[in-house]
């Protein structure tokens with residue numbers, strides 16, 4: 192799908208990847224709704240002001256908490272009121288919280304609400320309209336952790352696998368009705384989430400993610416996402432080596448698990 196002339200919604204738009212997606216989609220000629228928590232919306236509003244200077248009435252910021260069904264519904268209502276039918280929805284907001292199985296229950300709930308349930312709540316309000324129109328594009332930001340695993344964070348590994356599973360299910364169920372689905376699965380990206388990853392109580396430590404491979408800039412990721420959407424590819428892998436790791440995993444699960452345990456031991460001792 193070409194983004195020029197399309198109406199696009201990005202959640203988690205005050206952050207690294209989300210903000211870069213907003214800029215890149217707008218540069219492609221889309222109208223953009225940038226959404227984030229009310230506590231962060233000023234950052235998105237500043238970006239929107241700049242975008243509207245370059246092209247009038249082409250972008251709005253909407254505060255919404257996607258960790259609730261109501262937040263997703265009100266975001267979609269506000270976006271449709273601003274620009275009309277939504278063509279592309281980036282379910283990008285995410286949290287990296289929790290480490291072990293003793294992660295507090297409230298953190299487990301937040302991780303599932305933001306990283307998984309937000310995607311299905313958004314889809315619940317988008318898909319009927321898309322099926323009626325015979326088109327619509329759902330782009331889920333999962334993670335390489337959703338295809339492989341996440342050393343050091345059970346909540347992140349579980350919720351990102353669930354996000355990949357939901358994106359697969361959407362594509363299988365509605366692909367023949369015209370719905371396009373992509374699933375973005377990066378490794379390290381230079382954002383506040385990665386930089387905060389070594390804080391106590393945070394999810395995947397920065398050191399683990401940095402050791403896994405090159406850390407990309409959000410703008411590089413956004414460019415790859417736009418190319419993936421143009422090609423209508425399901426898997427968008429800014430780090431292409433993730434496909435090799437996935438093939439190794441599915442080719443010999445036990446060997447892959449042993450390798451992951453070795454990597455974990457190296458991380459703990461290093």
Ligand SMILES: NC(=O)c1ccc[n+]([C@@H]2O[C@H](COP(=O)([O-])OP(=O)(O)OC[C@H]3O[C@@H](n4cnc5c(N)ncnc54)[C@H](O)[C@@H]3O)[C@@H](O)[C@H]2O)c1
Pocket residue numbers: 202203204205206207208209226227228231255256257258283284285286287305332333334335376377378379380381382383384385400
């Ligand atoms: N940075 C990485 O290395 C990396 C790697 C793989 C996947 N990801 C994923 O990319 C996505 C974007 O993360 P990022 O790296 O840009 O980090 P980020 O922390 O800069 O951005 C995440 C954004 O999500 C928003 N958010 C959190 N909870 C929300 C809620 N309840 N409602 C609305 N917005 C909410 C935050 O306010 C923030 O602006 C996330 O889904 C993340 O899991 C990041």
